[in-house]
Amino acid sequence: EAGVAQSPRYKIIEKRQSVAFWCNPISGHATLYWYQQILGQGPKLLIQFQNNGVVDDSQLPKDRFSAERLKGVDSTLKIQPAKLEDSAVYLCASSAVWRAVSGKDTQYFGPGTRLTVL
Amino acid sequence: KQEVTQIPAALSVPEGENLVLNCSFTDSAIYNLQWFRQDPGKGLTSLLLIQSSQREQTSGRLNASLDKSSGRSTLYIAASQPGDSATYLCAVRHTNAGKSTFGDGTTLTVKP
Numbered sequence: 339e340a341g342v343a344q345s346p347r348y349k350i351i352e353k354r355q356s357v358a359f360w361c362n363p364i365s366g367h368a369t370l371y372w373y374q375q376i377l378g379q380g381p382k383l384l385i386q387f388q389n390n391g392v393v394d395d396s397q398l399p400k401d402r403f404s405a406e407r408l409k410g411v412d413s414t415l416k417i418q419p420a421k422l423e424d425s426a427v428y429l430c431a432s433s434a435v436w437r438a439v440s441g442k443d444t445q446y447f448g449p450g451t452r453l454t455v456l
Numbered sequence: 457k458q459e460v461t462q463i464p465a466a467l468s469v470p471e472g473e474n475l476v477l478n479c480s481f482t483d484s485a486i487y488n489l490q491w492f493r494q495d496p497g498k499g500l501t502s503l504l505l506i507q508s509s510q511r512e513q514t515s516g517r518l519n520a521s522l523d524k525s526s527g528r529s530t531l532y533i534a535a536s537q538p539g540d541s542a543t544y545l546c547a548v549r550h551t552n553a554g555k556s557t558f559g560d561g562t563t564l565t566v567k568p
Contacts, residue, residue: 342499379560380545380547380558380560380561381545381558383555383556386555429499429500431499443549444490444505445502447501448499449497449498449499450497450499452497
């Protein structure tokens with residue numbers, strides 16, 4: 339079974355530029371998550387999708403971050419314009435369901451995209 | 457607001473030692489707690505998930521315990537190996553349909 343795919347793996351941009359990340363979840367997984375992980379910290383949830391609808395985006399800085407999940411499969415996360423403090427690893431994860439039922443909410447993580455903002 | 461703390465932030469042990477990693481949380485009203493492993497430059501891998509009604513879970517050399525009343529969980533690793541070197545994170549899920557709050561992790565180094 340293929341895992342969660344993310345691209346690019348690394349990205350370096352200057353502040354005020356825009357950037358986009360792509361995620362392809364495990365086939366058949368209805369729930370998709372985007373996390374931001376700053377160096378030395380645990381992941382922080384940015385947005386959670388159930389199919390192509392948003393379940394939780396309470397921690398997404400909506401003035402500069404946006405995300406979409408077209409057709410309930412692939413997802414893109416965009417930052418425009420980027421700030422220095424956006425330097426982090428952006429992790430995508432997917433799970434079969436979003437409710438914690440019989441462990442089926444176990445999240446499978448992709449390798450992440452490391453963003454450096456100069 | 458739920459806060460999850462992992463102590464120590466880093467740990468170095470010689471190969472073969474048994475060790476315990478700690479995770480504490482401020483709100484005991486949790487749905488489940490999960491332990492993850494993160495290797496450098498990679499994503500997270502789920503190790504063990506404990507439901508709120510359970511006291512412990514075991515997988516191979518790993519044993520995770522949960523004490524909701526005291527807001528604590530421990531991950532016990534038996535007979536540590538250099539391949540166990542990684543960052544270990546715990547995540548607390550608040551409700552059936554809620555999001556998880558992660559700790560900042562403990563970075564473990566097992567020396568040959």
